[in-house]
Amino acid sequence: MFEENDLGILIFMFGAIVGSFLNVCIVRLPKGQSLVTPGSYCPKCLQSIVWYDNIPLLSWLVLTGKCRQCKAVISFRYWLVECLTATVFYLFYRHYGLDWVLPAYGVMVSGFIVAAFVDFAERIIPDEVSVGGMGAGLVLSVLVPRLHTPGHEELLLGSFLAGALVLACIGLGFIYPVFCKHLMDKEDALADRMVKGLVLGSLIVITLINANAPHLPAGQAGLLALSASLSGLIVGGGAVYAMGLVGDIIFKKPSMGGGDVKLMAMAGAFLGWKLVLLAFFIAPFFGAVYGIIEKIRTKDSAIAYGPFLITGVLVSQFWGEQIITWVLNGGIYGS
Ligand SMILES: [Zn+2]
Numbered sequence: 001m002f003e004e005n006d007l008g009i010l011i012f013m014f015g016a017i018v019g020s021f022l023n024v025c026i027v028r029l030p031k032g033q034s035l036v037t038p039g040s041y042c043p044k045c046l047q048s049i050v051w052y053d054n055i056p057l058l059s060w061l062v063l064t065g066k067c068r069q070c071k072a073v074i075s076f077r078y079w080l081v082e083c084l085t086a087t088v089f090y091l092f093y094r095h096y097g098l099d100w101v102l103p104a105y106g107v108m109v110s111g112f113i114v115a116a117f118v119d120f121a122e123r124i125i126p127d128e129v130s131v132g133g134m135g136a137g138l139v140l141s142v143l144v145p146r147l148h149t150p151g152h153e154e155l156l157l158g159s160f161l162a163g164a165l166v167l168a169c170i171g172l173g174f175i176y177p178v179f180c181k182h183l184m185d186k187e188d189a190l191a192d193r194m195v196k197g198l199v200l201g202s203l204i205v206i207t208l209i210n211a212n213a214p215h216l217p218a219g220q221a222g223l224l225a226l227s228a229s230l231s232g233l234i235v236g237g238g239a240v241y242a243m244g245l246v247g248d249i250i251f252k253k254p255s256m257g258g259g260d261v262k263l264m265a266m267a268g269a270f271l272g273w274k275l276v277l278l279a280f281f282i283a284p285f286f287g288a289v290y291g292i293i294e295k296i297r298t299k300d301s302a303i304a305y306g307p308f309l310i311t312g313v314l315v316s317q318f319w320g321e322q323i324i325t326w327v328l329n330g331g332i333y334g335s
Contacts, residue, residue, distance in 0.1 A: 007098065012090045016056035019085030022110055023078050026117045029126040044072035056082045077117065085113055095318065101147055104140040108133065108270045112310045115263055119306035125259030130266050134233055137269025141229035145221035148228035148272050152213055155224065158231035158273040159206045165238035166199060172245040179249045202230045228272045236268025236276035237261045240309075260305050267313045275320040276313065282323075283312030 024035055040049040047069045053059050060079040067074060092105050111133040115125045141147050150158065177184065209216075209227035216223060244256030268276035287308035294303055316323070 008090055008093060011093045012086045013056075015086035015089030016082045018089070018106070018110060019082035019113075020054070020056040022085055022114050023081050025114045025129075026077075026081065026121075029114065029128055030118055030122045030124065042067040042069060042072060042074075045070035057086070081113060081117060085110065088113070099146075100144045104144050104147055104270070107136050107140065108267075109314075111136075111266065112313070115259075116307040116310050119259070119304040123257075123304055125257070125263050125306050127262065130259060130262035133266035134262065134269050137233065137266055138226065138229050141225040141269065142222040145225035147270060148225040148232075150224070150228045150272060150274075154274065155210050155213060155227060155231070158228065158235065159203075159210050161273055161277075162206060162231045162234040162238065163203060165235060165242060166203060168242050169238060169245065172242060172249070176245060176249065180252065182252075183248055183254055199234060202234060206230050206234075229269045232268030232270070232272040232276050233265045234268070235273035236280070237265030239277060239280045240264045257305070260309060263306055263309055264313075267309070271313065271317055274324070275316045278320050278323060279309065279312035279316035281312075282315055283308045286311045 021035075024040070028035055038048065040054050041047060042049060044067060047067070053063060053068055057079065060074060060082075063074070065074050065076060065079070066072065088109050089106060092102060092109065096102050096105070111129045115129045118129075119125050206227050209223050213224060213227075240256060240261045244254075244261065247255030264276060264280065267279060271279075283305075287303065287305055290308065291303050
């Protein structure tokens with residue numbers, strides 16, 4: 001019915017509309033405001049914005065970035081987020097074709113865009129995005145099992161790694177109070193216990209599925225994908241959490257935000273343990289380059305790490321398999 005290019009244009013336009021909604025999330029989520037009401041309004045003169053001034057990508061250009069009523073400057077970020085979302089949706093379509101993984105990755109990358117821009121501005125990642133994203137990753141993995149195609153060995157290795165990371169975090173948790181009593185926060189005790197319970201429950205579910213994996217009928221791809229998604233969630237969150245504990249103990253001050261832990265847990269739920277672990281190792285390279293520039297520019301060494309984790313995740317998603325093959329073949333020393 002459609003030419004491939006027509007469909008690409010439609011997906012680009014759909015991305016711009018989604019981007020327009022992501023702008024609302026970026027502004028309102030950190031303030032705890034409703035995403036639905038009121039409709040769009042100018043933050044300066046509080047006039048509501050009519051529909052023809054609210055067309056993604058175009059209106060900002062037509063109005064040359066100014067409110068029609070009061071001529072206040074409308075941030076370029078609004079246009080940037082719409083353009084970025086549209087472009088990313090189009091690139092995902094070109095990469096994966098018309099496939100059920102496309103809406104699933106669309107949800108993931110929308111969460112990433114909101115997380116990155118809020119983290120840059122406010123140094124936090126809203127739970128609505130990260131925790132909501134974890135739930136979405138698990139549910140979508142069951143609905144679209146093709147998000148994960150692990151072999152049996154990869155499944156077992158993933159559950160082994162998840163278990164090892166949990167043990168490492170428990171071990172670090174024991175020595176933590178000796179070095180970092182001043183960093184401990186009593187108020188989070190309940191949330192803490194809930195997380196521990198959930199992680200333990202997940203490990204049991206993973207183990208049960210994996211132990212029975214060879215005997216599962218062919219139609220149970222959803223269960224295997226759930227196991228892969230849970231392993232990814234624990235490995236992604238656990239790696240950042242363990243690194244944060246080690247960082248705290250070494251530097252005696254908070255080194256890693258809880259938002260970063262939840263963000264990587266979300267990425268793992270979508271991409272599985274292998275790619276999220278690779279992303280964890282790639283991200284510091286991007287962070288380091290930006291960190292050096294920022295340090296020279298502002299003399300402030302505390303940077304928002306979320307955007308670099310996300311960059312690492314996307315690089316890993318698109319080129320991860322090649323990078324892993326290259327490293328296993330000896331990298332620059334091989335061939
Ligand atoms: Zn105005």
